[in-house]
Amino acid sequence: MNTPSVQVIARQSRLAARQLSSTSESVRNLALAKMADSLESVRRQILEINxxxxxxxxxxxxxAAMVKRLTIDDKVFQYMLTRLRKVARRPDPLNRVLEGHTNPNGLQVYKKSVPLGVIGIIYESRPNVTTDAAGVCIKSGNAVILRGGSEALQTNTMLTDAMIEGAVEAGLPEHAIQMIRVPGHEAVGELLKMDDYVDVLIPRGGKGLIRRIAEETRIPVIKHYDGICHLYIAADAVPAQAVELAVNSKCQSVQVCNALETLLVDQRCAEQMLPLLQKAFDANDIELRGCGKAQQLLPDIVPASEEDWHTEYLAPILSIKVVGGIEEAIDHINTYGSGHTDGIVTQSLSNAQQFEQQIDSASVLINASTRLSGGGDYGLGSVVGISTDKLHARGPVGPDELTTYKWVAYGNGHLRG
Known part of the structure; x- marks a missing residue:
């Protein structure tokens, strides 16, 4: 069988999107359930290929980080199925009346949620993105074009084919879910030109991939470049809780975008906190790089440079800065942060409120690990990524974020006077 060109795939997706926009919630939820069941039936083959x-x-x-992202074991596979089934249980994001009124002349006007249309997902290494992306797009009534990395081509092909089988069995259009199966950068370049058919692109991967896509296409892109995430330990923080949150934020998975990269410690508690933090991070083999004040209290740590405050390590390295108070912490985060995820550890409600109001990030965590910022832990089920943009979506991108709206007016022969 001939592999369809990117243009053919894009055109087929546009036609499928028109059909999907009018499918009922029950049909879309049935499709998600059957997609999960179909994947379950080929679990062994997928694990072997992977x-x-x-x-x-x-x-x-x-x-090692790329290999870890590529790997599907039984636990990861079950997680993928669970997220598909969870997104099916989410409220329907479509056909919601967002606002409405009746004019004095009787014209009924309302705004309703509708799908974006065709979503292109371009990603590296993570086969779980294949199922997450398809699930979120189907839930929100969007056709999806998947383009994973060549290192996972066979795994993604099996995942996609299984989901297509389940979706079609449930009554969805044949091309609601499609995958570009040609390896190489040329196919991605072709997809970037498909602005007549594709409504939104969502890249998942390294900064180079994301920047290339954003700069080379006229299609709107939902993206984030960096995850330079901060945690500020306020003077009144409970030491044991602060250490636990800092360690979990950094060490639970160092190679992900919501892992902690810079720790800010209030100077009023630094003398007590820094030795506790060093002991905990040493136990997890984390290299610490500190400002001058941090080095005075921890003489054996590596000096931090200006570049460290700008760096997303995605590695067992953490920079530490001692700050004069909450205002300095907020200023540092808004200066060096990437607008992804930032948190505070404090017992003060006023501190928490000031931090939450003044930090310009997609996710702000109060007394919680930065690793919690995401669709699953926010209770959204599957998501297709994190956005640090402010238009169209911000934070976890789930079914609601893959909708737009249209205005509808019902009249009875109404004319413009």
Whole structure:
């Protein structure tokens, strides 16, 4: 069978999107359930293919972080199924009346939520994005074009084919879910030109990939470049809780976008907190890089440079800065942060409110790990990524964020006077 061109795929997606926009919630939820069931039926084959691709990735010298993202084991596979089934239980994001009124002349006017249309997802390494993206798009009535990395081509192909089978069985259009199966950068370049058919692109991967897509297309892009995430330990923070939150934020998974990269410690508690923090991070093999004040209290840590405050490590490295108070912490975060996720540890409601109001980030955490910022832990089920943009979506991008709206007016022969 000939592999369809990117233009053919895009055109087929546009036609499918028109059909999807009028599907009922029950049909879309049935499709999600059948997609999960279809995946379950080929679990063994998917795990075998994925193991082969993981072995090849190691042989080819991919980084440990990339290999980890590529790997699907039984736990990850079950997580993928759970997220599909969870997103099916979410409220329907479509056909909600967002606002409405009746004019004095009797014209009924309202605004309702509708799908964006065709969503292109371009991503690296993570096969779980394949199922998450398809789930979120189907829930929100959007057709989806998937383009994963060549290192996971066979895994993504099996995942996609299984989901297509389930979706079609439930009554969705044949091309509601499609995948670009041609390896190489040329296919991505072609997709970036499909502004006649594709409504939104969502890249998932390194900064280079995201920047290339944003700069080379006229299609709107939902994205984030960096996850330079901060945690500020206020003077009144409970020491044990502060240490636990800092360690979880950094160490639970160092290679992800909501992992802690810079820790800010109030100077009024630094003398007590920094030795406790160093002991905990040493136990997790985290290299600490500190400002001058931090080095005075922890003489054996590495000096932090100006570049460190700008850096998303995605590695077992953490920069530490001692700050004079909440105002300095907020200023540092708004100066060096990427607008992704930032948190505070404090017992003070006024501190928490000031931090929440003045930090310009998509997610602000109060006495909680930065690792919680995301669709699953926010109770959204599957998401297709995190956005640090302010238009159209911000934060976790789930079904609600993949909708727009239209205005509808019902009249009875109404004319413009």
């Amino acid at each position: 193991a082969q691709e993981v072995a090849k990735a190691r042989q080819d010298g991919l980084s």
